[in-house]
Amino acid sequence: MLSPFFFLIKMSSPFPPEILCEIALHLPLTEDVISLTLTNHAVRVALSTPALFKARLLSQKWDIDAWQDEDDKAQRLGDWKRWIRIDHVHSRTLQLFEEASAGGLSPPLVEAPSESRPPNPDVRNVRDTRIHFGKTEDWSRRLSIVFPMLISHHRANNILRITETKYCDAFRAHLMVVTESCHPPFQQSREIRDRSLSTFCWLERACFGLVAFVIQCNADTIESIFGSAWATDGSPDFAKAPTDIVDISRRYSAGFLIQLKMCLNLHFQATHEPLSLLPPSLPPMDPASQYDEPYELGSPTFVWPWLRDGLAGTPLTGLSSASGQKWVGYYIDEGMDEPPMFFELYLAPPHAADAGGNKLYFRGDGADSVGFFTLEGSSDMQTGVVIARKTYVGAHWWDWRGVITPFGMVGVWGTEAQNLGWWWVWPQEWSERSPAPPTVTVE
Incomplete structure (x- = not known):
């Protein structure tokens, strides 16, 4: 009316x-x-x-x-309908944060196990509490429609507008819902987990937005929102074993969750001690990498926007076979943050078996605290799935499995039978400063 x-x-x-x-x-x-x-x-x-x-x-x-x-860049002139949608993205985001603030949105309630569903001590990392998302999940779903676009278009003011003290509870609640939703119950059958993929498409947007948000915030802003407790008790529970990350090659939300966890840890570490490598700043984002449709995410067969034109929205497009590109990153071993790794990455010739040309191959060499290593792998240009092998010179090797995102390559490492930890690498130029490569002693 x-x-x-x-x-x-x-x-x-x-x-x-x-x-x-x-x-x-x-x-x-x-x-x-x-x-x-x-x-x-x-x-x-x-x-x-x-x-x-x-x-x-x-x-x-x-x-x-x-x-x-x-x-x-797109030579769009006079497209007022597009600017209506852009206006909607910003006004709707602020409306949702105001709604959360006025409604007292808080982290989801946690219910202890009932007698009919007792804890199972024989299953590692099974959650023995039941999370009630309720209206908080509904709010997070609505926020995920617009938040990724607003935060990926931040230049100076967007973060300031949504990080007022009155919105902190909403951020914490949103993060808890997202992280809990990314960890399906470990005891679920593979069939149930696969079927649930179509119902969690919103998580891809939500996780993308959270990573883009966190890596653009300084440590003071992050601590003011999430509190120093994130660095000590890991609440909500980020310290899940890598085996609890289900199907990282099919759920980008799992890859984003690893990036989110590692970036928060790096921010908190940087607050209390000097780091040889700081978290990346937001990389220059190609329009192909943006969530540019503000109303609907799409069907369960949704193609991630950074893969719309091959790998155009990812840093792998900058590789050359002639000159190496400096990459850096971290891996986590048994829950402990290891020193950073430094390596040069090159474009590699495709394998003869890849007649369709659907993969981008890369090779590299570098060093970390263990020793010198070589890296060989590929990324599927349609799905973004990354398969690589990290081989220490004259020693052992580990397999890398993961995905390429706008924020670098991320995944789990280990053997075919067991994942042992996480890894996340990105172009060195994204970091706020360029530290010297580590001194390595090889026995």
Whole structure:
């Protein structure tokens, strides 16, 4: 139903376009502007301009530069419907945080095991509590529709607008829902877990947004939101064994969860002790890597946006067979953070068996605290699945299995029979400073 004010506009002679734009500029939500455009044809014409929605965003102190850069690169001119959607992304995000703040959104309730479902001490890492997501999960799902786009277009102001103290509980609740949802019960059958993939597509967006958010925050902001307890007790439980990360090659949310865990740890470590390698800053993001459709994620067969044009939205596109690209990263062994690894990565010729050319092959050599190593592997250009082998010179080797994301390559390492830890690597230029490679003594 139209408000009396909108009814007045509809029935009276047309207002001057300048007055209509001024009215629209001060409406709180994009839906209000759309309702105003529906009053009559003259109003619709007056408000059908991207300049109005850019002005609305600027008046609310949102960032528009990244969106404008995408328009310039794509040579989009006068696409006011796109800017309506962009305006919606920002106003809807703030509306959801305000809703959470006003409604007292808190972390999900945890219920102890009942007599009918006693704990099972024989199964490692099985959760013996039942998580009640309730309205918090519903809120997280709605937030995941718009948050990735807003945070991946941050330049200076977007994070400041959503990290006020009153929103901290909402962030903690959102993070808890997402991390719990990424850990399906260990005792579930493979058939049940596979069938549940289609119901958790929202997790891909939610996890993407959280990683993009965390790696753009400084340590003070992260600690103010999540608290120093994250570095000590790991609550909520990030310290799951790698075997609890289910099907990392099919669930990008698992890869994002590893990046999120490791990035939070690095931030907290950097607060209390000097690090030889800091977490990466947000890499330059190609438009192909963005979630650019604000309303629906898509079907269960959704193609991750950074893979729409091969690997265009990932750092692997920068590889050359002639000159190496410096990469860095960490691996975790039995829950302990190891010193960083440094290596040069090259584009490698495809294998003869890969006649279809659906894989990008790479090779590299470098060093970590264990010794010098070589790296050989590939990434599927349709799925992003990464398979590689890290071989220490004159010694042992480990298999890497994971995925390529806009934030680097990430996965689990070990043998075919057992995952022993996590790894995450990225181009060295993304880090805030470039430390010297480690000194390695090889026996």
